[in-house]
Amino acid sequence: MPDPVRTASRRFPHFLALVLCLLIGPPALLADEPPEPDPDAATLAIIGGPELVPGEGWRITWSTVPGRNYRLRHSHDLVHWTTVITLPATGDTLSHVDTAALGQSPNFWRVQLLDDDGVVIETPILDNFTATLTLLDGLPAVLLAVDAIDPGGVQGVVFLEGPSPGETDLVLGDAVPATTATWVLAADAPEDTFEVRYYKARATGVAGNVNELIRGFSLFDTRHFAALSADGAPLLGRAVAVRADGTFEPFAYLPDGPDGPVLSFPDGATPGQDAEGWFWHYQQADLRLAVEGDWEPAEDLAYTGSPLTFRPGPVELGDLLLAIGRDPAEGLRLTLWDRFEFILHEGAFAGGEIVAPRLEPQFAGFPLPEQAGGYAEFAFSLRSQGYLQLPFSGTFRLTLPSGHAVVRVPPRNPIWVRLEADGRLSMSGRVELELGDGSRLAADLTFDDPTYAFSFYADGLQHPALGALAAILPENPGDCLPADTAAADLDLATKCLKAYAKAYKRFATALKAGSASPFDSPLIPASPPAPDEAATAALDAWTFAAETDPSGPLPLEAITGLLGHASRSSAAAANLPGALRYLAALERTRRAVLEGEFSASTGALADLDAALDEATAAVLARAAAPGAIARVKTFE
Incomplete structure:
Protein backbone atom coordinates (compact mmCIF):
# COMPACT_ATOMS: atom_id res chain seq x y z
CA MET A 1 0.00 0.00 0.00
CA PRO A 2 1.54 3.34 -1.00
CA ASP A 3 2.51 5.75 1.71
CA PRO A 4 0.87 9.16 1.99
CA VAL A 5 3.34 11.62 0.48
CA ARG A 6 3.80 15.26 -0.29
CA THR A 7 6.55 16.42 -2.64
CA ALA A 8 8.04 19.90 -2.88
CA SER A 9 9.67 20.34 -6.30
CA ARG A 10 11.49 23.20 -7.99
CA ARG A 11 11.08 24.50 -11.54
CA PHE A 12 13.90 26.10 -13.57
CA PRO A 13 14.09 27.59 -17.08
CA HIS A 14 15.82 24.51 -18.41
CA PHE A 15 15.12 20.90 -17.54
CA LEU A 16 18.81 19.96 -17.19
CA ALA A 17 19.27 22.88 -14.84
CA LEU A 18 16.35 21.45 -12.90
CA VAL A 19 17.96 18.03 -12.70
CA LEU A 20 21.22 19.61 -11.56
CA CYS A 21 19.42 21.56 -8.84
CA LEU A 22 17.62 18.41 -7.77
CA LEU A 23 20.98 16.67 -7.42
CA ILE A 24 22.80 19.36 -5.44
CA GLY A 25 20.08 21.68 -4.14
CA PRO A 26 18.03 21.79 -0.95
CA PRO A 27 16.20 18.68 0.21
CA ALA A 28 12.50 18.06 -0.29
CA LEU A 29 9.98 16.96 2.30
CA LEU A 30 7.23 14.46 1.57
CA ALA A 31 4.12 13.79 3.64
CA ASP A 32 0.39 13.73 3.19
CA GLU A 33 -1.38 17.06 3.61
CA PRO A 34 -5.17 17.29 3.94
CA PRO A 35 -7.05 20.36 2.79
CA GLU A 36 -8.52 20.84 6.32
CA PRO A 37 -6.93 19.09 9.36
CA ASP A 38 -9.49 17.00 11.25
CA PRO A 39 -8.51 15.63 14.69
CA ASP A 40 -10.74 12.63 14.14
CA ALA A 41 -9.23 11.75 10.74
CA ALA A 42 -5.92 10.15 9.88
CA THR A 43 -4.29 13.30 8.52
CA LEU A 44 -1.12 15.32 8.88
CA ALA A 45 0.35 18.46 7.34
CA ILE A 46 3.88 19.70 6.74
CA ILE A 47 4.85 22.87 8.49
CA GLY A 48 7.34 24.81 6.38
CA GLY A 49 10.18 22.99 4.66
CA PRO A 50 13.34 21.20 5.77
CA GLU A 51 15.33 23.57 7.99
CA LEU A 52 19.13 23.34 8.05
CA VAL A 53 20.54 23.30 11.57
CA PRO A 54 24.25 24.20 11.10
CA GLY A 55 26.53 21.48 12.29
CA GLU A 56 23.66 19.16 13.22
CA GLY A 57 21.43 18.23 10.27
CA TRP A 58 18.01 18.94 8.75
CA ARG A 59 15.00 19.66 10.97
CA ILE A 60 11.66 18.25 9.79
CA THR A 61 8.45 19.56 11.39
CA TRP A 62 4.88 18.36 10.79
CA SER A 63 1.44 18.73 12.33
CA THR A 64 0.09 15.90 14.45
CA VAL A 65 -2.89 14.60 16.36
CA PRO A 66 -2.10 13.91 20.04
CA GLY A 67 -1.98 10.22 20.81
CA ARG A 68 -1.08 9.19 17.25
CA ASN A 69 2.26 7.68 16.15
CA TYR A 70 4.33 8.96 13.21
CA ARG A 71 7.27 7.50 11.29
CA LEU A 72 9.89 9.68 9.57
CA ARG A 73 11.68 8.07 6.62
CA HIS A 74 14.54 9.26 4.38
CA SER A 75 15.58 8.59 0.75
CA HIS A 76 18.18 9.75 -1.76
CA ASP A 77 16.25 8.63 -4.88
CA LEU A 78 12.52 8.41 -3.96
CA VAL A 79 12.79 4.65 -4.51
CA HIS A 80 14.76 3.26 -1.58
CA TRP A 81 13.61 4.43 1.87
CA THR A 82 15.05 3.99 5.37
CA THR A 83 13.35 4.73 8.68
CA VAL A 84 14.85 7.65 10.60
CA ILE A 85 12.68 7.54 13.72
CA THR A 86 9.18 6.70 14.99
CA LEU A 87 7.66 9.20 17.43
CA PRO A 88 4.42 9.48 19.42
CA ALA A 89 2.57 12.80 19.28
CA THR A 90 1.77 14.57 22.54
CA GLY A 91 0.83 17.89 20.98
CA ASP A 92 -0.10 19.53 17.69
CA THR A 93 3.36 19.20 16.11
CA LEU A 94 6.40 16.97 16.01
CA SER A 95 9.95 17.88 15.04
CA HIS A 96 13.12 15.90 14.48
CA VAL A 97 16.68 16.74 13.28
CA ASP A 98 18.04 14.12 10.88
CA THR A 99 21.79 14.18 11.55
CA ALA A 100 22.60 11.40 9.09
CA ALA A 101 21.51 13.51 6.11
CA LEU A 102 23.96 16.33 6.76
CA GLY A 103 26.34 16.78 3.82
CA GLN A 104 24.41 14.40 1.57
CA SER A 105 22.44 15.24 -1.58
CA PRO A 106 19.76 14.84 -2.74
CA ASN A 107 17.60 14.35 0.35
CA PHE A 108 13.92 13.45 0.57
CA TRP A 109 11.80 12.76 3.66
CA ARG A 110 8.46 11.07 4.07
CA VAL A 111 6.16 11.16 7.12
CA GLN A 112 3.82 8.23 7.70
CA LEU A 113 0.83 8.04 10.03
CA LEU A 114 0.60 4.74 11.95
CA ASP A 115 -2.29 3.00 13.65
CA ASP A 116 -2.13 1.57 17.18
CA ASP A 117 -0.41 -1.58 15.86
CA GLY A 118 2.27 0.38 14.00
CA VAL A 119 0.74 -0.28 10.54
CA VAL A 120 0.64 2.57 8.01
CA ILE A 121 -2.93 3.82 7.70
CA GLU A 122 -4.30 3.21 4.22
CA THR A 123 -4.66 6.16 1.90
CA PRO A 124 -5.94 6.42 -1.69
CA ILE A 125 -3.81 4.54 -4.21
CA LEU A 126 -2.60 6.75 -7.08
CA ASP A 127 -1.25 5.31 -10.31
CA ASN A 128 -1.05 5.87 -14.08
CA PHE A 129 -0.38 9.60 -13.79
CA THR A 130 -0.17 10.98 -17.36
CA ALA A 131 -0.01 14.34 -19.13
CA THR A 132 -1.16 14.85 -22.71
CA LEU A 133 -0.87 18.02 -24.76
CA THR A 134 -4.15 18.82 -26.48
CA LEU A 135 -6.35 21.72 -27.61
CA LEU A 136 -9.14 23.16 -25.49
CA ASP A 137 -11.37 25.69 -27.22
CA GLY A 138 -8.62 26.07 -29.79
CA LEU A 139 -5.93 26.83 -27.20
CA PRO A 140 -3.07 24.56 -26.05
CA ALA A 141 -3.86 22.65 -22.88
CA VAL A 142 -2.41 19.88 -20.74
CA LEU A 143 -4.80 17.03 -20.00
CA LEU A 144 -3.79 15.58 -16.63
CA ALA A 145 -5.11 12.14 -15.71
CA VAL A 146 -4.57 9.81 -12.77
CA ASP A 147 -6.11 6.62 -11.43
CA ALA A 148 -7.28 6.98 -7.79
CA ILE A 149 -8.61 4.04 -5.76
CA ASP A 150 -9.50 3.87 -2.08
CA PRO A 151 -11.11 1.00 -0.15
CA GLY A 152 -13.68 3.40 1.29
CA GLY A 153 -14.10 5.43 -1.88
CA VAL A 154 -12.43 8.56 -3.28
CA GLN A 155 -13.97 11.84 -2.23
CA GLY A 156 -12.08 13.95 -4.78
CA VAL A 157 -8.83 14.63 -6.63
CA VAL A 158 -7.04 17.96 -6.96
CA PHE A 159 -4.22 18.64 -9.42
CA LEU A 160 -1.40 21.01 -8.47
CA GLU A 161 1.85 22.19 -9.97
CA GLY A 162 4.98 21.87 -7.83
CA PRO A 163 6.27 25.06 -6.21
CA SER A 164 9.27 27.14 -7.14
CA PRO A 165 11.69 28.02 -4.31
CA GLY A 166 9.92 30.03 -1.63
CA GLU A 167 6.48 29.50 -3.18
CA THR A 168 3.54 27.29 -2.32
CA ASP A 169 1.89 24.73 -4.57
CA LEU A 170 -0.13 26.18 -7.44
CA VAL A 171 -3.58 24.63 -7.34
CA LEU A 172 -4.71 23.94 -10.90
CA GLY A 173 -8.22 22.78 -10.07
CA ASP A 174 -10.50 19.93 -9.06
CA ALA A 175 -10.45 16.89 -11.30
CA VAL A 176 -13.59 15.20 -12.57
CA PRO A 177 -14.08 11.44 -12.74
CA ALA A 178 -13.76 10.16 -16.31
CA THR A 179 -14.22 6.50 -15.36
CA THR A 180 -14.68 4.63 -12.09
CA ALA A 181 -10.99 5.07 -11.25
CA THR A 182 -9.64 7.78 -13.58
CA TRP A 183 -9.81 11.48 -12.73
CA VAL A 184 -8.94 14.18 -15.28
CA LEU A 185 -8.34 17.91 -15.49
CA ALA A 186 -7.50 20.15 -18.45
CA ALA A 187 -5.06 22.89 -17.43
CA ASP A 188 -3.48 25.70 -19.42
CA ALA A 189 -0.33 24.57 -21.21
CA PRO A 190 2.80 26.41 -20.04
CA GLU A 191 4.27 28.88 -22.51
CA ASP A 192 7.76 27.46 -22.12
CA THR A 193 7.24 23.74 -22.64
CA PHE A 194 10.94 22.97 -22.99
CA GLU A 195 11.47 22.62 -19.27
CA VAL A 196 10.35 19.64 -17.23
CA ARG A 197 7.09 20.40 -15.44
CA TYR A 198 6.24 18.75 -12.13
CA TYR A 199 2.57 18.07 -11.44
CA LYS A 200 0.85 16.60 -8.38
CA ALA A 201 -2.33 14.63 -8.00
CA ARG A 202 -3.81 14.85 -4.49
CA ALA A 203 -6.56 12.33 -3.73
CA THR A 204 -8.76 12.48 -0.62
CA GLY A 205 -10.55 9.37 0.60
CA VAL A 206 -14.02 9.38 2.04
CA ALA A 207 -12.45 8.81 5.49
CA GLY A 208 -10.38 11.97 5.06
CA ASN A 209 -7.03 10.29 4.35
CA VAL A 210 -4.94 12.03 1.73
CA ASN A 211 -2.30 10.82 -0.68
CA GLU A 212 -0.27 12.68 -3.29
CA LEU A 213 1.64 11.54 -6.33
CA ILE A 214 4.16 13.77 -8.08
CA ARG A 215 5.36 13.21 -11.62
CA GLY A 216 7.71 15.16 -13.82
CA PHE A 217 6.85 15.48 -17.51
CA SER A 218 8.73 16.74 -20.54
CA LEU A 219 6.09 18.65 -22.46
CA PHE A 220 8.50 19.64 -25.19
CA ASP A 221 7.42 18.78 -28.77
CA THR A 222 5.01 15.89 -28.22
CA ARG A 223 4.75 15.51 -31.99
CA HIS A 224 8.26 14.06 -32.03
CA PHE A 225 8.52 12.69 -28.47
CA ALA A 226 5.94 10.34 -26.99
CA ALA A 227 5.58 8.08 -23.99
CA LEU A 228 5.44 4.33 -24.62
CA SER A 229 2.53 2.06 -23.80
CA ALA A 230 3.00 -1.18 -21.88
CA ASP A 231 3.42 -3.06 -25.17
CA GLY A 232 5.98 -0.57 -26.51
CA ALA A 233 3.73 1.44 -28.85
CA PRO A 234 4.18 5.24 -28.95
CA LEU A 235 1.31 7.12 -27.31
CA LEU A 236 1.08 10.09 -29.66
CA GLY A 237 0.65 13.36 -27.78
CA ARG A 238 1.43 11.76 -24.42
CA ALA A 239 4.20 13.62 -22.58
CA VAL A 240 7.32 11.70 -21.58
CA ALA A 241 7.59 11.13 -17.84
CA VAL A 242 10.80 12.08 -16.05
CA ARG A 243 12.25 10.13 -13.13
CA ALA A 244 13.43 11.71 -9.89
CA ASP A 245 17.05 11.49 -11.07
CA GLY A 246 16.25 13.43 -14.26
CA THR A 247 16.34 10.47 -16.63
CA PHE A 248 13.50 9.89 -19.06
CA GLU A 249 11.13 6.99 -18.56
CA PRO A 250 10.48 4.76 -21.64
CA PHE A 251 9.71 6.91 -24.68
CA ALA A 252 9.78 7.04 -28.45
CA TYR A 253 11.42 9.55 -30.76
CA LEU A 254 9.58 10.18 -34.03
CA PRO A 255 11.91 12.35 -36.15
CA ASP A 256 9.34 12.75 -38.93
CA GLY A 257 6.27 12.83 -36.71
CA PRO A 258 3.60 10.13 -36.63
CA ASP A 259 4.08 9.14 -40.29
CA GLY A 260 7.79 8.32 -40.12
CA PRO A 261 10.26 6.04 -38.37
CA VAL A 262 9.99 5.30 -34.66
CA LEU A 263 13.10 5.00 -32.50
CA SER A 264 12.03 3.66 -29.10
CA PHE A 265 13.94 3.58 -25.83
CA PRO A 266 12.19 0.88 -23.76
CA ASP A 267 14.40 1.48 -20.71
CA GLY A 268 14.41 5.25 -21.02
CA ALA A 269 17.47 7.43 -21.58
CA THR A 270 19.66 10.02 -19.90
CA PRO A 271 19.48 13.46 -21.56
CA GLY A 272 22.50 15.70 -21.94
CA GLN A 273 23.73 18.76 -23.79
CA ASP A 274 27.05 19.88 -25.20
CA ALA A 275 28.32 22.41 -27.75
CA GLU A 276 26.67 20.43 -30.56
CA GLY A 277 23.23 20.33 -28.93
CA TRP A 278 21.06 17.74 -27.25
CA PHE A 279 21.83 14.04 -26.98
CA TRP A 280 20.74 10.92 -25.10
CA HIS A 281 22.71 8.11 -23.54
CA TYR A 282 20.96 4.75 -23.51
CA GLN A 283 21.57 1.01 -23.52
CA GLN A 284 18.36 -0.25 -25.12
CA ALA A 285 16.66 0.85 -28.33
CA ASP A 286 14.58 -0.56 -31.14
CA LEU A 287 13.58 0.78 -34.54
CA ARG A 288 10.38 0.69 -36.57
CA LEU A 289 10.03 2.27 -39.99
CA ALA A 290 6.64 3.85 -39.23
CA VAL A 291 3.85 3.81 -36.71
CA GLU A 292 1.61 2.50 -39.48
CA GLY A 293 2.70 1.65 -42.99
CA ASP A 294 3.31 -1.00 -45.61
CA TRP A 295 7.05 -1.39 -45.04
CA GLU A 296 8.34 -3.65 -42.29
CA PRO A 297 11.89 -4.63 -41.32
CA ALA A 298 12.80 -8.16 -42.39
CA GLU A 299 15.11 -8.53 -39.38
CA ASP A 300 15.28 -7.75 -35.68
CA LEU A 301 16.10 -4.07 -35.10
CA ALA A 302 16.42 -4.11 -31.30
CA TYR A 303 19.60 -3.13 -29.50
CA THR A 304 20.82 -3.99 -26.00
CA GLY A 305 24.42 -3.43 -25.02
CA SER A 306 26.99 -0.85 -24.04
CA PRO A 307 25.87 2.80 -23.84
CA LEU A 308 25.23 4.59 -27.13
CA THR A 309 24.58 8.25 -27.89
CA PHE A 310 21.91 9.66 -30.20
CA ARG A 311 21.20 13.26 -31.18
CA PRO A 312 17.65 14.27 -32.14
CA GLY A 313 16.99 16.13 -35.37
CA PRO A 314 16.37 15.36 -39.05
CA VAL A 315 17.71 11.88 -39.63
CA GLU A 316 18.83 9.77 -42.52
CA LEU A 317 18.90 6.02 -42.70
CA GLY A 318 22.52 5.83 -41.55
CA ASP A 319 21.72 7.79 -38.36
CA LEU A 320 18.97 5.35 -37.41
CA LEU A 321 21.13 2.31 -38.08
CA LEU A 322 23.92 3.72 -35.90
CA ALA A 323 21.33 4.35 -33.17
CA ILE A 324 20.69 0.60 -32.94
CA GLY A 325 24.35 -0.37 -33.20
CA ARG A 326 24.21 -1.35 -36.88
CA ASP A 327 26.73 -0.68 -39.66
CA PRO A 328 25.07 1.73 -42.17
CA ALA A 329 27.02 0.05 -45.00
CA GLU A 330 24.87 -3.05 -44.52
CA GLY A 331 21.66 -1.17 -45.25
CA LEU A 332 18.25 -2.06 -43.90
CA ARG A 333 16.44 -5.16 -45.15
CA LEU A 334 12.73 -4.42 -45.63
CA THR A 335 9.62 -6.12 -46.93
CA LEU A 336 6.71 -4.40 -48.68
CA TRP A 337 3.30 -5.97 -47.90
CA ASP A 338 5.22 -9.10 -46.80
CA ARG A 339 5.76 -9.83 -50.52
CA PHE A 340 8.57 -7.77 -51.99
CA GLU A 341 11.95 -7.59 -50.27
CA PHE A 342 14.51 -4.82 -50.65
CA ILE A 343 17.69 -3.60 -49.02
CA LEU A 344 17.41 0.13 -48.36
CA HIS A 345 20.93 1.57 -48.66
CA GLU A 346 20.21 5.31 -48.54
CA GLY A 347 17.36 7.67 -47.78
CA ALA A 348 16.14 10.45 -45.52
CA PHE A 349 12.76 10.73 -43.81
CA ALA A 350 10.56 13.79 -44.29
CA GLY A 351 6.85 14.41 -44.70
CA GLY A 352 5.94 10.75 -44.34
CA GLU A 353 8.20 9.87 -47.27
CA ILE A 354 11.59 8.32 -47.88
CA VAL A 355 13.51 11.00 -49.78
CA ALA A 356 16.36 10.18 -52.18
CA PRO A 357 16.06 6.43 -51.54
CA ARG A 358 18.41 3.87 -53.04
CA LEU A 359 17.07 0.34 -52.91
CA GLU A 360 18.42 -3.02 -53.98
CA PRO A 361 15.67 -5.49 -54.97
CA GLN A 362 15.85 -8.99 -53.52
CA PHE A 363 13.42 -10.74 -55.86
CA ALA A 364 14.73 -14.27 -56.17
CA GLY A 365 14.60 -15.59 -59.74
CA PHE A 366 13.14 -12.38 -61.12
CA PRO A 367 15.25 -10.37 -63.61
CA LEU A 368 15.36 -6.69 -62.71
CA PRO A 369 17.96 -3.90 -62.81
CA GLU A 370 20.12 -3.90 -59.70
CA GLN A 371 18.99 -0.53 -58.31
CA ALA A 372 15.76 1.34 -57.60
CA GLY A 373 15.81 5.05 -56.85
CA GLY A 374 19.10 6.84 -56.49
CA TYR A 375 17.65 10.26 -57.43
CA ALA A 376 18.12 13.25 -55.12
CA GLU A 377 14.58 14.59 -55.66
CA PHE A 378 12.68 11.32 -55.86
CA ALA A 379 10.62 10.16 -52.88
CA PHE A 380 7.89 7.68 -52.08
CA SER A 381 5.38 7.45 -49.26
CA LEU A 382 5.62 4.92 -46.47
CA ARG A 383 1.88 4.43 -47.01
CA SER A 384 1.51 3.30 -50.61
CA GLN A 385 -2.30 2.88 -50.79
CA GLY A 386 -2.06 -0.51 -52.42
CA TYR A 387 0.56 0.13 -55.09
CA LEU A 388 4.03 1.59 -55.49
CA GLN A 389 5.94 2.74 -58.57
CA LEU A 390 9.75 2.81 -58.45
CA PRO A 391 12.28 3.90 -61.10
CA PHE A 392 14.85 1.17 -61.79
CA SER A 393 18.18 1.49 -63.56
CA GLY A 394 21.14 -0.77 -64.22
CA THR A 395 21.53 -3.98 -66.21
CA PHE A 396 20.06 -7.46 -66.13
CA ARG A 397 20.09 -10.55 -68.35
CA LEU A 398 17.14 -12.09 -70.12
CA THR A 399 16.82 -15.46 -71.79
CA LEU A 400 15.37 -15.09 -75.29
CA PRO A 401 14.35 -17.81 -77.76
CA SER A 402 17.50 -17.00 -79.76
CA GLY A 403 19.82 -16.87 -76.74
CA HIS A 404 20.67 -14.36 -74.04
CA ALA A 405 20.38 -10.58 -74.10
CA VAL A 406 21.70 -7.93 -71.74
CA VAL A 407 19.12 -5.27 -70.94
CA ARG A 408 20.60 -1.88 -70.09
CA VAL A 409 18.58 0.82 -68.34
CA PRO A 410 20.29 4.21 -67.87
CA PRO A 411 19.61 6.34 -64.77
CA ARG A 412 18.54 9.27 -66.95
CA ASN A 413 15.82 7.18 -68.56
CA PRO A 414 14.76 4.47 -66.06
CA ILE A 415 12.09 1.86 -66.41
CA TRP A 416 9.19 2.15 -63.99
CA VAL A 417 8.23 -0.93 -62.00
CA ARG A 418 4.77 -1.02 -60.48
CA LEU A 419 4.28 -3.26 -57.43
CA GLU A 420 0.80 -4.20 -56.26
CA ALA A 421 -0.24 -5.17 -52.73
CA ASP A 422 -1.69 -8.43 -54.09
CA GLY A 423 1.75 -9.42 -55.41
CA ARG A 424 1.37 -8.40 -59.05
CA LEU A 425 4.25 -6.68 -60.81
CA SER A 426 4.44 -4.78 -64.08
CA MET A 427 6.93 -2.45 -65.72
CA SER A 428 7.44 -0.24 -68.74
CA GLY A 429 10.14 1.97 -70.19
CA ARG A 430 12.77 2.32 -72.89
CA VAL A 431 15.80 0.06 -72.71
CA GLU A 432 18.80 -0.94 -74.76
CA LEU A 433 19.12 -4.59 -75.74
CA GLU A 434 22.60 -5.99 -76.32
CA LEU A 435 22.20 -9.26 -78.20
CA GLY A 436 24.58 -12.17 -78.24
CA ASP A 437 26.16 -11.07 -81.53
CA GLY A 438 27.08 -7.68 -80.01
CA SER A 439 24.40 -5.68 -81.79
CA ARG A 440 22.40 -3.12 -79.84
CA LEU A 441 18.75 -2.18 -80.28
CA ALA A 442 16.57 0.40 -78.53
CA ALA A 443 13.23 -0.98 -77.46
CA ASP A 444 10.18 -0.10 -75.38
CA LEU A 445 9.98 -2.75 -72.66
CA THR A 446 6.71 -3.87 -71.09
CA PHE A 447 6.21 -6.60 -68.53
CA ASP A 448 3.01 -8.04 -67.14
CA ASP A 449 3.95 -10.94 -64.88
CA PRO A 450 5.22 -13.32 -66.18
CA THR A 451 5.68 -12.07 -69.77
CA TYR A 452 8.32 -9.67 -71.07
CA ALA A 453 7.49 -7.88 -74.34
CA PHE A 454 9.64 -5.56 -76.46
CA SER A 455 8.38 -3.01 -78.97
CA PHE A 456 11.48 -1.98 -80.85
CA TYR A 457 11.92 1.76 -80.98
Missing part, protein backbone atom coordinates in the same frame (compact mmCIF):
# COMPACT_ATOMS: atom_id res chain seq x y z
CA ALA A 458 11.47 3.03 -84.52
CA ASP A 459 14.03 5.77 -85.14
CA GLY A 460 12.98 5.91 -88.76
CA LEU A 461 9.41 6.62 -87.72
CA GLN A 462 9.88 9.10 -84.86
CA HIS A 463 12.69 11.26 -86.22
CA PRO A 464 11.10 12.21 -89.59
CA ALA A 465 7.84 13.07 -87.84
CA LEU A 466 9.64 15.32 -85.37
CA GLY A 467 11.73 16.86 -88.11
CA ALA A 468 8.64 17.76 -90.11
CA LEU A 469 6.97 19.19 -87.02
CA ALA A 470 10.00 21.33 -86.17
CA ALA A 471 9.57 23.15 -89.48
CA ILE A 472 5.97 24.15 -88.79
CA LEU A 473 5.87 24.74 -85.02
CA PRO A 474 4.62 28.28 -84.30
CA GLU A 475 7.50 30.61 -83.54
CA ASN A 476 5.63 33.40 -81.77
CA PRO A 477 2.97 32.85 -79.09
CA GLY A 478 1.76 36.37 -79.84
CA ASP A 479 0.12 34.96 -82.96
CA CYS A 480 -2.50 33.48 -80.59
CA LEU A 481 -3.65 36.91 -79.40
CA PRO A 482 -6.93 38.19 -80.91
CA ALA A 483 -7.51 41.55 -82.54
CA ASP A 484 -10.30 42.45 -80.09
CA THR A 485 -11.40 41.41 -76.62
CA ALA A 486 -14.66 39.63 -77.35
CA ALA A 487 -15.26 36.74 -74.95
CA ALA A 488 -15.29 34.12 -77.72
CA ASP A 489 -12.02 35.43 -79.15
CA LEU A 490 -10.39 35.42 -75.70
CA ASP A 491 -11.47 31.82 -75.16
CA LEU A 492 -9.85 30.84 -78.44
CA ALA A 493 -6.69 32.71 -77.48
CA THR A 494 -6.53 30.89 -74.15
CA LYS A 495 -6.88 27.54 -75.91
CA CYS A 496 -4.21 28.51 -78.44
CA LEU A 497 -1.68 29.62 -75.80
CA LYS A 498 -2.19 26.45 -73.76
CA ALA A 499 -1.75 24.33 -76.87
CA TYR A 500 1.38 26.32 -77.79
CA ALA A 501 2.99 25.55 -74.41
CA LYS A 502 2.00 21.89 -74.54
CA ALA A 503 3.24 21.49 -78.10
CA TYR A 504 6.74 22.69 -77.24
CA LYS A 505 6.84 20.70 -73.99
CA ARG A 506 5.87 17.44 -75.67
CA PHE A 507 8.16 18.18 -78.62
CA ALA A 508 11.10 18.59 -76.21
CA THR A 509 10.16 15.37 -74.42
CA ALA A 510 10.03 13.46 -77.70
CA LEU A 511 13.41 14.84 -78.77
CA LYS A 512 14.96 13.86 -75.45
CA ALA A 513 13.56 10.34 -75.62
CA GLY A 514 14.65 9.85 -79.19
CA SER A 515 18.08 11.44 -78.92
CA ALA A 516 21.41 9.63 -79.10
CA SER A 517 21.76 6.66 -76.78
CA PRO A 518 21.38 7.84 -73.18
CA PHE A 519 23.76 5.06 -72.13
CA ASP A 520 26.60 7.26 -73.31
CA SER A 521 25.93 9.80 -70.54
CA PRO A 522 27.10 9.18 -66.95
CA LEU A 523 24.96 12.03 -65.61
CA ILE A 524 22.18 11.18 -63.16
CA PRO A 525 19.31 13.69 -63.08
CA ALA A 526 17.97 14.99 -59.77
CA SER A 527 14.62 13.33 -60.46
CA PRO A 528 13.61 10.62 -62.91
CA PRO A 529 11.21 11.32 -65.78
CA ALA A 530 7.64 10.42 -64.93
CA PRO A 531 6.37 7.01 -66.05
CA ASP A 532 5.44 6.87 -69.75
CA GLU A 533 5.95 10.62 -70.18
CA ALA A 534 7.70 10.06 -73.52
CA ALA A 535 5.40 7.29 -74.71
CA THR A 536 3.04 9.54 -76.69
CA ALA A 537 5.16 12.70 -76.77
CA ALA A 538 5.61 12.90 -80.57
CA LEU A 539 1.92 12.33 -81.31
CA ASP A 540 0.87 14.82 -78.61
CA ALA A 541 3.30 17.43 -79.95
CA TRP A 542 1.68 17.24 -83.40
CA THR A 543 -1.85 17.43 -81.97
CA PHE A 544 -1.16 20.45 -79.75
CA ALA A 545 0.68 22.17 -82.58
CA ALA A 546 -2.39 21.67 -84.77
CA GLU A 547 -4.55 23.35 -82.10
CA THR A 548 -2.46 26.54 -82.37
CA ASP A 549 -3.54 26.81 -86.03
CA PRO A 550 -0.20 28.33 -87.14
CA SER A 551 -0.99 28.57 -90.84
CA GLY A 552 -4.02 26.35 -91.36
CA PRO A 553 -4.75 22.68 -90.73
CA LEU A 554 -1.79 20.28 -90.45
CA PRO A 555 -1.71 17.16 -92.63
CA LEU A 556 -2.81 14.01 -90.76
CA GLU A 557 -0.96 11.94 -93.37
CA ALA A 558 2.34 13.13 -91.88
CA ILE A 559 1.71 11.18 -88.67
CA THR A 560 -0.12 8.01 -89.74
CA GLY A 561 2.98 6.07 -88.67
CA LEU A 562 2.69 7.58 -85.19
CA LEU A 563 -0.99 6.57 -85.05
CA GLY A 564 -0.14 2.95 -85.75
CA HIS A 565 2.71 2.96 -83.26
CA ALA A 566 0.39 4.33 -80.53
CA SER A 567 -2.25 1.66 -81.13
CA ARG A 568 0.28 -1.19 -81.13
CA SER A 569 1.92 0.19 -77.98
CA SER A 570 -1.49 0.31 -76.30
CA ALA A 571 -2.01 -3.35 -77.16
CA ALA A 572 1.38 -4.16 -75.59
CA ALA A 573 0.90 -1.96 -72.48
CA ALA A 574 1.52 -3.72 -69.19
CA ASN A 575 -1.54 -2.34 -67.41
CA LEU A 576 -4.66 -0.25 -67.73
CA PRO A 577 -3.06 3.19 -67.09
CA GLY A 578 -0.46 2.48 -69.79
CA ALA A 579 -3.12 1.50 -72.35
CA LEU A 580 -5.23 4.53 -71.44
CA ARG A 581 -2.37 6.92 -72.11
CA TYR A 582 -2.15 5.80 -75.73
CA LEU A 583 -5.92 5.83 -76.18
CA ALA A 584 -6.10 9.35 -74.71
CA ALA A 585 -3.45 10.58 -77.15
CA LEU A 586 -5.36 9.08 -80.09
CA GLU A 587 -8.63 10.61 -78.84
CA ARG A 588 -6.98 14.04 -78.67
CA THR A 589 -5.90 13.60 -82.28
CA ARG A 590 -9.45 12.63 -83.34
CA ARG A 591 -10.85 15.70 -81.58
CA ALA A 592 -8.39 17.89 -83.46
CA VAL A 593 -9.52 16.29 -86.74
CA LEU A 594 -13.19 16.90 -85.92
CA GLU A 595 -12.43 20.55 -85.10
CA GLY A 596 -10.68 21.04 -88.44
CA GLU A 597 -7.19 21.39 -87.03
CA PHE A 598 -5.96 18.46 -89.16
CA SER A 599 -6.66 17.94 -92.83
CA ALA A 600 -7.15 14.26 -93.53
CA SER A 601 -7.56 12.07 -96.60
CA THR A 602 -9.89 9.07 -96.56
CA GLY A 603 -6.90 6.77 -96.05
CA ALA A 604 -5.54 8.76 -93.12
CA LEU A 605 -8.95 8.80 -91.45
CA ALA A 606 -9.18 5.03 -91.87
CA ASP A 607 -5.76 4.67 -90.24
CA LEU A 608 -6.92 6.81 -87.30
CA ASP A 609 -10.13 4.79 -86.88
CA ALA A 610 -8.19 1.52 -86.97
CA ALA A 611 -5.74 2.82 -84.37
CA LEU A 612 -8.58 3.91 -82.09
CA ASP A 613 -10.29 0.51 -82.41
CA GLU A 614 -7.12 -1.35 -81.46
CA ALA A 615 -6.38 0.96 -78.50
CA THR A 616 -9.98 0.77 -77.27
CA ALA A 617 -9.89 -3.02 -77.37
CA ALA A 618 -6.64 -2.97 -75.37
CA VAL A 619 -8.20 -0.73 -72.71
CA LEU A 620 -11.32 -2.90 -72.41
CA ALA A 621 -9.21 -6.05 -72.06
CA ARG A 622 -7.15 -4.56 -69.26
CA ALA A 623 -10.22 -3.07 -67.55
CA ALA A 624 -11.41 -6.63 -66.94
CA ALA A 625 -8.26 -7.49 -64.97
CA PRO A 626 -8.45 -7.63 -61.11
CA GLY A 627 -7.53 -4.32 -59.54
CA ALA A 628 -8.22 -2.30 -62.69
CA ILE A 629 -10.42 0.19 -60.83
CA ALA A 630 -7.65 0.95 -58.34
CA ARG A 631 -5.30 1.54 -61.26
CA VAL A 632 -7.69 4.00 -62.93
CA LYS A 633 -7.97 6.02 -59.69
CA THR A 634 -4.30 6.89 -59.94
CA PHE A 635 -4.32 7.66 -63.65
CA GLU A 636 -3.82 11.25 -64.71
